[in-house]
Amino acid sequence: MNFYVIKKLVATILHKTKLIKLAASVRTKGLKKPRIIVLCYHRIVEQGGLISPQCISPKCFEEQVCYFKNHFSVINMTDLERYMSGDFVLLHDAVLFTFDDGYEDNYTHAMPILEKYGLKGCFFVASDPVLKGRPYWVDELSTVLQALHKHKHDFNMSFDGLSLLQRFIDSPECDKGILAKQVFYYVNELPLVQRNEWIHKIRLVVPELPKTPALMNLAQLKNLMELGHCIGAHTVSHPKLSLLNREQVEHELIEGILSLRQQDIMIDYFAYPFGKIEDLPKERTYFFSLLKKYQIKLAVTTEDAAVDLTGSPYLVHRKVMSAQSLAQIALKLEMLKWQFNLKNA
Ligand SMILES: [Zn+2]
Structure with missing residues (x-):
């Protein structure tokens, strides 16, 4: 129990x-x-x-x-x-x-x-x-992650937080929720400008974004x-x-x-x-x-x-x-x- x-x-x-x-x-x-x-x-x-x-x-x-x-x-x-x-x-x-x-x-x-x-x-x-x-940036991040987890992506670049994002993408379905939260906690601590840039960067690799x-x-x-x-x-x-x-x-x-x-x-x-x-x-x-x-x-x-x-x-x-x-x-x-x-x- x-x-x-x-x-x-x-x-x-x-x-x-x-x-x-x-x-x-x-x-x-x-x-x-x-x-x-x-x-x-x-x-x-x-x-x-x-x-x-x-x-x-x-x-x-x-x-x-x-x-x-x-x-x-x-x-x-x-x-x-x-x-x-x-x-x-x-x-x-x-x-x-x-x-x-x-x-x-x-x-x-x-x-x-x-x-x-x-x-x-x-x-x-x-x-x-x-x-x-x-949209709220939290929702934007949530939909980007949702789209990312459906496809395999190669970022062809290096940036802070990439390894955490890669871990989210590679994780089995049952761990997605926990890892998505970790990505959120990471982004939530970034200063305003960096946070927006970070979301924008990963957004670029998603061909079609689901609606927030x-x-x-x-x-x-x-x-x-x-x-x-x-x-x-x-x-x-x-x-x-x-x-x-x-x-x-x-x-x-x-x-x-x-x-x-x-x-x-x-x-x-x-x-x-x-x-x-x-x-x-x-x-x-x-x-x-x-x-x-x-x-x-x-x-x-x-x-x-x-x-x-x-x-x-x-x-x-x-x-x-x-x-x-x-x-x-x-x-x-x-x-x-x-x-x-x-x-x-
Ligand atoms: Zn609120």
Whole structure:
């Protein structure tokens, strides 16, 4: 029995025996510590590419939505804003739905399911992909790798990272996913210009490039707004902000906000691309001052934790969601809430 199966089994037992529920009850009723978890989804689709962000099938997503609706209060960004400013009394555990990157499946699959259950979400989009149709570089890299793995290629040149790429091409089918991720990690660490050059270089050897996944268009974003969902900024081109200089960071943030506002999209919130603490801009205080200057009320990360009422409104934690079983999700969320209790005891 492997580790993954054991973890799933333990979660199922704790769930079935209602031990997770008991822990939640001790925390919320005994200790009076209800918590908010901001959920972070990416694609709601059956299957994505080799290095697509987390994909959850529409069926699995609906099961999760149904579970959250039945077991938690579901709040929106305005509630969260009020909570962070001490103006919202939290009586029960709550969740909030957010979606990163603006894939079209968010509109065609996620939104109808949220609407079916009377729930609203916040959708964070990078401005160039949705307004100018420039694909995310991650998707570009993913489709190039997909095309490369179908044919044998001779690069006839030498460049940094070639041996890793060659290893991906030569690897057996079962290892492609892992090696594609390694290529992604390598490219993700390159400075902006080198990263684009690197992708461009390997793109040249692919005769026909498959299409990158569709993103939402402006009309769809506006329709989401009309339905009461909210749209947030997610930079211009989805870079790792920690690798950029001050000027580039300013451009990515300001242009990412203003170009959406110019299209009459209301922008009050921001999500950091990749979103781990090490991915955030190096000049943190300066960045926060820019967020404030451009009237951003909350900024969200992807640090797995419950929302910290005492923390900065520009460092709101989120839990990245995957297609785990409901028992595993229930256990993980409860653990995050206890970690928070113990840390703040
Ligand atoms: Zn993103």
